[in-house]
Amino acid sequence: MSGPIRRLGVVGAGTMGAGIAQLGVSAGIETILHDPIPEALERGAAQIGAGLDKGAARGRWTEAEADAARERLSTGSALEDLSDCELVIEAAPELPDLKRELFGRLAKVCPDAVLATNTSSIPVSSIATAAAKPENVVGMHFFNPPPVMRLLEVIAADQTGERALALARATGEAMGKHVIVAQDGPGFLVNRCGRPFYTEALRLLQERVADAAQIDRICRLAGGFRMGPFELMDLVGSDVGLAVAESFMELSYGEPRWRPNPIQARMVAAGRLGRKTGRGYYDYSVEPYRPEDPKRPDAASGPLPAPEGLIDCSARSLAAQRPDGVGFVRLLEAPLVELTRGAGTSDAAAEVAEAHFRSLGLLTEWVDDAPGLVIGRIVAQLVNEAHFALGEGVGSEADIDAALEIGLNHPHGPLAWGEAIGLPAVLATIDGLWQERREERYRAAPLLRRRVASLQRC
Template sequence: MILGVVGAGTMGAGIAQLGCAAGMRTVLHDPLPEALEAGEHRVRDGLERWAAKGRADAAAAQLLVTASSLQGLAECELVIEAAPERPDLKRELFAGLSRVCAEDAVLATNTSSIPVTSLAGAAERSENVVGMHFFNPPPLMELLEVIRADQTGDRALALARQTGEAMGKRVILASDGPGFLVNRCGRPFAGEGLRLLAERVATHDQIDRICRMGGGFRMGPFELMDLVGIDVGFEVAKSFTELSFGEPRWRPSPIQARMVAAGRLGRKTGRGYYDYSDESGYRPEDPEPRAPAGGDGMLVAILGDGPVANGLRERARAAGYELREGGPAELVVDAGPIPSEHIPGGAPLLALCASGSLASRAEHGAVGFHLLPPLDESRLVELTRGPGTQSFAAEAAEEFFGRLGFHGEWVEDAPGLVLGRIACQLVNEAAFAVGEGVGSEQDVDTGLVLGLNHPRGPIAWGEAIGLEHVMAVLDGLWSERREERYRPAPLLVRKAATATFARRTS
């Protein structure tokens, strides 16, 4: 097959490298001579490195040719444009390629945000237009998102998928729409992080640390926004809002607008949410929790059902605590997603903040907490206190979770606290996307793990957390915030109700 690539920047050169390595004759085009020359060098250097590692044939670089005009792409069976994210430019390209290429040539766009349907309309044969969203950098990222526009025909879709697989990519399919599948389902990571910061539930560095240590993310949302560019994220958020006609879940944050106005755009300007001027690093190393131990037979009552309660029982036994389901105890932990009806008195109470904030429970002396299952992969517990929380209860909470092997992070009160809120919104957005037919559950999870480096996909998160827990957090946020952004997806409501019914009848 003859592959054409329009645009010789980082994305275009990376796609061309993949084409040559897959044995395709590849024509690289860029209207700017200096960009074309630089792109050609990038492709040849990349292929040389791959050949040395055995990842590409030594003759792969001979498959690359360059073209200074669109006419040089006339023989291509598939052309992938990787031009700047400007709708007018991409539409002009598709119109020009339609005149140059054969009638059955497939034209693909690498856009990450522009609706493919709107671009396909500029081509003479719109059924031959498809989205092929590579992730940056294309030679290293395993994922390819193939997007079907309203006009896309089966042949174009099949060729895009076959080409991606020939390049060694894991291909997922998505319907056209804001952010397609991966960027849409990943939006709550930054979006909810910004809301938590705006509400002063936690500071930006706390939120990042909680995501890393409690959820296994490589970076927290604010580190990631600094890396991508705060201005880039702001523009994407505005695009989502425009394309969705104001969907509350996707609205930009005033914090983003202020950061952009101040010129604090992230790493590229030396300062964003973090200051990058210090050569020693922009943040300290995460603390290392101590090994589970030290329970010494202390009597603890752990109430409730579900992954958190069951996981805490296992950790408490391993640390040497003696569990008491009834009768007197030295510490009571209410760890179910729904508060227990009968809570023993006479001991400090630690209450899971899922279905509501600590304040909503009216347990004025209690300490609130939240953990995200699976607990054997977590190293952090979030803690919160109310006006009536006594210091001895706070100390008891820190000591108990410390002996279980968790670092304690004190935050302000809210349903789900920090990580529970972010994770449950990720699950909710995925349920909206799957329910609307944007993609499959498997492709959602594959996309977020391979495309965004999440530790697990939102469908897997929902299974690990438990849908009752997810619904409890969302219902608690809706009850206390009264915001449409926290309405649960219809598919999630149905699945949670089915799971609850199955559990009660088993």
């Protein structure tokens, strides 16, 4: 197949750069991989060859197609080797000064080419200022590993022209990616809209609503997530997570929704960075690092009746409603129900409530009291953040949902989730948290509040 461009340049032969170059040659585009370090260039070319061989072995393409793709790859140790390229994608380390210096040089070497940065966190607008023609600069945020991950996030800087945006999108589509377009800003779409999954989980842990293993288990069983937030933070590394959180805080000038959590700083100070150090929120010196999730119980032939004093805590805490009752939250048709007890809840009432839900074939998990408990609170914040992003014009509804569903493997996009739960219910959870916490992080997105008001008027 032929791509939208004849020749592609990739700067940086590390894991990301080599993966992007593999996508280029596989899309039928002559691709030049550049790195000033000969050993890195050799390793990158070898990684591409191994990737093409693996794809052929798995039947994704034929050996002849792999050989043809390999022929389309060349390497170059000088930036001048990229002078003929119509598109150059930079995959250098995440250092702002390095990237700006590189874009200044690239603009001289290939003055008419579209220059794309693969940054995941640096404002594209700040990189574009280094180029002689900033309208030619665009973000192309691939996810790791590029040949496997389906999403490509194209970022429009303030200076980006329509030609650069269209070429980046067309090239991504030729590479087989689902392309979304985001306006420049902290975290773009994927990392911004996915923040509450981590920030709210950390806050729940800080408030001792549940421990890390419980929160993860609830997210898997009640939310349908493949991994819980603490498992993912361990996988990425707490040092990386803290750096990202600090970057969000700096770029947003102190937005309360994105404030780093002291727990992150303590984990980094203690050297508990996650899997790479053998210890994070879990201990990886033992296998398995966590037990298997429990199986759903069989429903009783005659389910037990709902006990008196069973209180829905989706929008308000049990303490604010009936402290001697039993609070619960069940998200849609989830197989797990969260339960909480108040200061006046008897052991007998708690046992009856748990038995009731188990007779319905549902798992139960006891947590401390809070509006939305665990899963209701996390999902409400995901929906809320999506409405902030949508209202600020960062991306379209479809792209916001694709960002989390395809980019982060969430079970649903946040806006689709809001429609399924009901926006009034989401807003009630957010407002309940605000009423009880009085913190700016729990203010509702203006667009969410307007949408709910429109529904109520109708």
